[in-house]
Amino acid sequence: MKQRTRNWLLLAPAGTWFLVMLIVPLTVVLIFSFGERGASGGYVPALTLEQYANLPARWTAFKNTMVLAPAGTMAALLIAYPLAYFLAVRASPRWKTILLVLVIVPFWTSILIRSYAWIFLLGGRGIPALLGWAGLEDIRLINTPFAVLIGIIYGYLPLMVFPIFVSLDRLDKRLLEASSDLGARPWHTFVHVTLPLSIPGIATGCMLVFILLMGEFLIPAMLGGGKVFFVGNALVDLFLQSRNWAYGSAVAVTLVVVMLVTVTAYMRLIKRLGAQREDVAIM
Structure with missing residues (x-):
């Protein structure tokens, strides 16, 4: 069997899955976005840009998503990197395993239950009550962007920790010793050594968290209380409640385009940083 034929046969299962589960649904959504809403909801075939012209009506959802998703990603990175560094470089092998399990433990509980826990903690009888006893009155945390940000960090922190941990754990410790022997301060x-060589883990963690946050709807719905909502919440409303499939499809297509542009720009930045990492590895 020729090599080219063998390659096509090996790629066929994944390619078929990719076509059926991604390309076809996106094509359907794209077609729906040029249609109209039926009298009783749903979709009526048409060829119009009216749905895209109405996108400014959902500007608040896009603004919240484009502000809180990158902010949540960066906050998770700032918290996850020291933790991953400690686990990979400083922790003993015995404690490393235990601490890694503790990082995984929150994933054993449904995100719904964890969000309800934060509703109590950030509600009037939780942290604000403790602050009130300390003399700080009228502190409102629930149903605010801060509450949504807290839920994002808590929910997605493990996805940021593990890629960075793997990158740091595979780091050649001899490079650190050589840097120290040459007189470099910690x-x-x-x-100049650890951070550039851990860029692949940072890139993977940020990509995982950011892409998932762009479609997030549960955390804003529960901790935002309808006052802080993402594009995901707008899509749930348009498809399931308003039954405006054409408008919802236009919003979904716009979100995909925004994500593609953002991720492309991010990958170009990572590619430049990766070139610097290779220079460090050569040195």
Whole structure:
């Protein structure tokens, strides 16, 4: 069997799955976006840009998503990197396993239950009550962007920790020793050796968290209380409640385009940083 034929046969299962589960649904959504809403909801075939012209009506949802999704990603990165660094570089093998299990434990519980826990903690009888006893009155945390940000960090932190941990755990410790032997201070070693070589883990973690946050709807719905909503919440409303499939499809297509542009720009940045990482590895 020729090599080219064998390659096509090997790619056929994944390619078929990709076509059926991704390309076909996206094509259907794209077609729906040029249609109209029926009298009783749903979709009526048409060829119009009216749905795209109405996109400014959902500007708040796009704004919240484009602000809180990157902010949540960066906040998760700032918290996850020191934790992953400690697990990979500083922790003993015995404690490393235990701590990794503790990072995984929240994933054993439904995100719905964890969000309800945060509703109590951020509600009037939780943290605000403790702050009130300390003399800080009228502190409102629930149903605010801050509450949504807290839920995002808590819910997606493990997805940021593990890629960074793997990248740091595979780091050749001899490079750190060589940097120290050459007289570099610990901070300089971290900035010029450890951080550049951990860029693949950072890139993977940020990509995982950011892409998932762009479609998030449960955390804003529960911790935002209808006052802070993402594009995902708008899509749930348009498809399931308003039954405006054409408008919902236009919003979904726009979200996909925004994600493609953002991810492409991000990957180009990572590629440049990766070139710097290779220079460090050569040195």
